[in-house]
Amino acid sequence: MSKVGRIKLGSQGLEVSSQGLGCMGMSAFYGPPKPDSDMISLIHHAIQSGVTLLDTSDIYGPHTNEVLIGKALKGGVREKVELATKFGVNLNLAEGKREIRGDPAYIRAACEASLKRLDIDHIDLYYQHRVDIRVPIEVTIGELKKLVEEGKIKYIGLSEASASTIRRAHAVHPITAVQLEWSLWSRDVEEEIIPTCRELGIGIVAYSPLGRGFLSSGTKLVETLSDNDFRKNLPRFQPENLEHNKTIFEKVNDLAAKKGCTPSQLALAWLHHQGNDVCPIPGTTKIENFNQNIGALSVKLTAEELAELESFVVKGDRYEGNLATWKHADTPPLSSWKA
Template identity: 50%
Template sequence: MQTRKLGNEGLEVSALGLGTMMMPDNEESVDTIRGALELGITMFDTADLYGEEYGLQRFGGNERLLGRALKGRRDKAIIATKFGVTHTQGPKGDRAYIKKSVDASLYSLGVDYIDLYYQHRVDPNTEIEETVNTLAELVGQGKIRYIGLSEAPAEVIRRAHSVHPITAVETEYSLWSREVEDDILPLLKELGIGFVPYSPLGRGFLTGQIKSFDDLPEDDYRRYYPRFQGDNFAKNLEVVALIEQLAIQKGCKTSQLALAWLLAQGSNVVPIPGTKRLDRVQENLGALQITLSPEELARIEEISPKGIASGGRFASGI
């Protein structure tokens, strides 16, 4: 398995991780996580917010799943989880909330420490310096090893890093979500911070498997996202079709091409495609064997330039 370093503090992970957000709490998910570990994936991404109990306003469901799957295998895995998104109070990052959250996540995961602990969303009512100082205390106490931020703006990342080294920033990034190229990626390169793209396959759109809106199950959250609706869907499908043709010429899957493009964006980039199926994990790992030539990268840029996606990233209110 190819590995990559996140940040300058010593964290080394598999070049591809596994996002577990959408995994149902069942034995197939457990088998997929364990199978991914056997295939060489070491980085597993979750959050206290994730899990089937989300609608009941309970936390920790997905963490418990991950903890159960990794029981007896803890020393082989890098566990990344997040705090800071609440159902009723907005983002939280104050000292008391963090201390409560980390203990809850440790309990849900069934572990003694968390490898990478992200603030899920920046708290507008708490100075980032207070948040990071508290996280630094947790590093000193051995409860967490490394500090991360998720969907944080550039100026917040810089301020945070001046308090304690930030190991990784997690933000959406793919061939149809390239906003981070403006200021986030250059800053991370400057500061020596790793980058973890979530939704690297455009929430499944870049797999080439979604051909119509009706392909989405009736209870699928993506039905509420602008990019999957109406004219936006049709326009985005045209772009995916072009990427699919390039993948055919390359002799690979559309998803593999999309991941290979991400991996080519920097040695500090570690995508975390999510899936509940082990065969999809194996398919995604095929991206590590793909090398894109300068000409192919230029063609991808022509097909899918920054800003090509039609519609916003999130549904209203998210």
């Protein structure tokens, strides 16, 4: 099994495993929730293997993923991990609406609720999951800064934030990590977001590094998705785009076969080659897939192989409709805020 190294995330002292574990799919969005006992075994196996950055959010379930992680951290496990969770996507179950919130009262209530569900006294890395474009980012970060001072959170992160939002946030309190979708089939962040993070000394956490699973198994994945799997509706999985995107998987698969690794190991290795400030967080619900994922750490790529992988162009948007992403994440100026 590959040795999992350690990397520094950001410039404030947080150190994490060079690959993390995304926990969302254990409880939400990718079909029915998986049995707690199996997922706790997987989490413990990950930690024993050296993967110590666990990534969750209050919206996963909602809430049930944090409860699961809390159970997994019992019995002296908490001290061995760097735990990341998120706030900001408020699900109004009564009205079936999703609302993005970054106002101080909401942040504080969300943090207290996460601490309770996780049954811990502090969160290592607390992300704003999506940016509330009604609230100046300075106000949001100002409240998070108070939570740092109170010892409730150690480090602050942003997810799906624009370059200007990252800059403004970082001016209020150092941002330790920005979480974004980055993979062989989601590379638009390379133009502005990645350079901004690097200029400011902010760590990069890549979610969906396997292209929502497509870079692991290609069109086979789409054929096996359950009805309540949200990936069924993603533009890249629709017939008009899938035929083209299938050829990308085939090329990745061919190169992986030549390298003697799997397509998912190749896709993860590509991210590991982007710099030692990048931590991919592939999610899985199976120990064998987890073992395969950390095998990516020993896959070495030449400049020619990297260039070949970077020549592929994906068809279709990342999300359907107007879901909040970094492209629509600028907030009003601080002068406009009336508390």
